[in-house]
Amino acid sequence: MLAFMGRSIIQKVVTLFFVSVISFLIIHLAPGEPSQIDPLNPKFTPEMVERMRTEFNLDKPLHVQYMLFYKNLFTGRIVSWRDNQPVLGKIWERFLNSLPLFVVGTILTWTFSFPVGIRSAIMRDGVYDKSATFLAYLLISIPGFFFAYILIILVVTELHVPVIGMETFGVTSASPLVRIMDRTWHLVLPSILGATGGVAVLSRYVRSQMLEIIGQDYVRTAWAKGLSSETVYYKHALRNALLPFVTMFGMILPGLIGGSVIIESIFSWPGMGRMAYEAILGRDYPVILTLNFITAALVLAGTLISDLLYMVVDPRIKL
């Protein structure tokens, strides 16, 4: 176990190093350079560009830039080129904003997918299963922004309540309970939107996984023993069907930092996705690279966690 972990961590650190090199190279190969000045401003002189480049270390060879960047990243001194704010502080602030959206979206996805998928599997080819399948494909294919607009227009014109932002603008004086509920309400639409795709896909997985297990010999044995359908489905079948989802659980982790550009923009949510998107448009290398690095680290951590979880839940696997 310990040996496995040690090996795995070393492998992951090496991978992370390559990821950092490659993402650094890709960003610098892409045309266009950052600037806090508009290059088509008629008053703008080449000397100014040069001074900006020097300030951002862009005049140095790539490997020196790479060293400087990661040195600053690990000492926490890296600042955004857009507003000179420390990047880690910015990311932390956005992370806290994105976190509730992510948590509620994930809870919705996981709590809804299982009952829906299991029931579909049990009632295979019935009316319920057919309509669930239809709905799932509908939700997968409907463009997120379109669905979002429809929901917003419906809620705003029918219910007359605000939906955008993290809280209703101007409710600072209200009691803490009102504020918490207000914030919860603002989570509803974006997290439903974030969860729809997830529910649709995950419930399909649950369905097929359950179907596979239901056909297994030990399930037939369970039936033959005369156990109630409750016990057969929810004890014998479900436990075994859950195994692959343990791996998926580990893969949620990178989603923490991803955020959704479209949903965050439509709902004016001050989250990660929007910051990343604006950083890319503005060629704000420090923000892009830091986010990239953190995402890569989380992906690797996620795979490590899934491996470990798998070992815990499935004693057949000896690593």
Added chain:
Amino acid sequence: MTVRRFLIIAPAIVSLVLIISYFWVPTFEEQTRGNPDRLVQFITTSSGDAAMLNPILSADSASSQINGLVFEGLIDRDENLQFRGRVAHSWKIYEHAFFYINENAATARWGRLDPSGLVSHLRTALDPRTAEWQHVKAVDLLPPEDITHTFSTQEGGEIRTVVLRAKAPQRVRIVLDRVDPMLFERLIKILGDDYYNTFDPAVDVTAEPDLPSAQLKAKARALMPPTAHNPVIEFYLRPGVKFHDGHGLTAEDVKFTYEAIVDPKNLSPRIPDYEPVKQVLVVDPLTVRIVYKRLYSPAFTTWGMGILPAHLLNDRVLAEEATERGQKPDDFNMRQSRFSRHPIGCGPFVFQEWKSDQHVRLKRFDAYWEGPPNYQEYAMRIIPDSLTQEMEFYAGTVDDYSVLPHQVARLKKDGRFQSFSGTAFGYTYIGYNMRREPFDDIRVRRALGMAIDTQKIIDYVLYGQGEKITGPFVKQTDFYNRNIAPLPYDPQGAVALLGKAGWQLGGDGYLQKNGKRLAFTLITNNGNALRKAILAIAQDAWKQIGIQVETDLLEWSVFIQKRVNQLDFDALILGWSMGIDPDLYQIWHSSQGGPFQLNFVGFSDPDADDLILKIRQTYDHERQVDYCHRLHEIIFAEQPYTFLYISRWTALLDRRIVRAVTGADGRNVYKPIVPTKTGGYTFHFNQWIKLNRPPEFSADG
């Protein structure tokens, strides 16, 4: 059983909690009509967040909007675009003119004279009682001086520092009470044709290490030009103007703001505006004198720059902040300072709170010198999506909305809102690379313009929200020459004109000359739907008269860096956003036609060059207008661009918002909001207030 129950109960509880929260949210009704505070709040939206709330550093529109309310400059422009005093109540513009005594030359009127003799003769000749010299205040002789000038040159990758030492001869200073760009030309009839030309500044100049003599000569000439105009602006500050922290604003703050801009450490994008400044002098706490190196009238506008509080940003304070935050004071500059997240200025609104990508809130400044604004609070909400902006506006939680072109016809008629529209300060054009064939022929450029139906572009691409233009000046200003009619849409005429230029229709349906087809590539940047539509329209229009046009859409930075800056294009679609000031030097002067410069079409016309320089050097508005009209004519006649359109914007405002001014009897009088000459409706923003119900105005307003 438990598992099954859990699987059903868990989603049920989650849904319940989410649904219950609905009953706690304030409805739009509670936020607007049910909230008395809402009447003294102005809430606007911005699609992007502010970047830096420091007027000398910011370069984005959201930041400028907030900076414009928190900070205030010495001057701004009034409803008729004339300058008006803000922090400065008045100003005086005059001039110090200099010329070096030329020992080698004899004057035309008095022959050879010693310097003091020349000065005393000049004093009598330049008699202020005569009409020609009435602006002369004094003539003095300045003693010789030693000038040391250090600069670095780059030779073969090696950087050398050269120190120039010069013994400058005596100099005559003429003090004028207004700027006179023609002074030295008029002095020629007294001093003689060659008095300035034969002045040799290189005599007493030494360089260390030594320079080749041609280079030394050029350097000496740049260091000691025979004549020099030094325009001077003196601003008289309003007494009692205070920053939001109660600290009084003085001339020291003005000087500090200037120094902060030109300090290379701060990397201010406004440095080029202040390059012509020679020095800024504090005469007394309420008088600041700005001396310029040369004639440069656009410089006056730059004093609209918000004034920074020196006591909060000087080196000592910044060093303390750096130490407190554990950084080296040497690497620390104004950009890093937390001032940019929490600004303090002297404008009508005080900064309160900035939540990144959520909102910026301001509160009115009760000690504002012009009296506090009517609104108690100003808020800018960051809403990136235009549909949600619109929904919030209808709901009444936002007070204004910028209408998209396709919505204008519908929303302008809506009785719930008042609408304002005006033309933008920028225009869209097709530019031709005049260094290349066939665009070196003016008939071809003209024909290409005549083949495009601009009116159709305005009607269908812009939904009618645009206006034709004929030249590079802002259409609302006097500088724009309204007597010039736009190019007619005349494809037949275009073919005829191309025929005169030698392009005849060949058997393959394309125009040809010497066996070569009339073919070129039209490019623009990707991501701008309007330009993309124009690209297709122009391609089609030109194809119909027999021109083979390829088109290409390029990513913005590739478009600028690889094509525009390298001058590697045939024709392109692009837009300029202009300031009110008529300075066209960077875009149209022939000296600006190199790679990485903005005259990328390669426009070059000696008369235009002359006018562009004169516009910069004239401080007289009428004369500037005159020059601009002539320049406009020349540029229109040459057609280096096909000028397409300027777009119109429309904004909606809640109809209950009015201006409240205190009338003669001390009572509040309500007036409608009227747009100014540029179409701007926020000019009287400090008088705005929201009423409970829409007001009724008598017919005469």
